[in-house]
Amino acid sequence: MLLIDNYDIAIKHKPDLAEAYMNKGVALRKLGQHQEAIKKFNLAIKYQPGFAEAYMNKGDTLKQLGQREKAIKNFELAIKYNPGLIAPYISNVLKKLEMQ
Known part of the structure; x- marks a missing residue:
């Protein structure tokens, strides 16, 4: 929980710090707190x-919750906003989701 506390401190000092919210979401997901992560x-x-x-991590979380269509939409948005960075990862995930 110390890591989450650090993100809370960052958010307190800079409430619009998107990276802190995303990283806190990742930490919450790892703790099984999927709805809070979203x-x-x-x-x-x-x-x-x-x-x-953030879209990629939201998609991962939705995928873990079995919300396939919502996950795909978030993965597509992640590709739209940064195709070079995460397209290979998301393409692999999308293929797996389409096979289900």
Whole structure:
């Protein structure tokens, strides 16, 4: 929980710091707190609308929750905003989702 506390401190000092919300979301997802993680990814996207990594992590979380269509939409947005960085990863995930 120390890591999450550090993100809370960062958010307290800079409430619009998208990276802090995204990283907190990743930490929450690792703890199994998927709904809270999605809320943090949404805040990251709110403060940085083209934040591809936030869309990618939100998609991963939705995939873990079995929300396939929502996951695909978020992966597509991640590709739209940063195709070079994460397209290979997301293409692989999309193929796996389409096979299900």
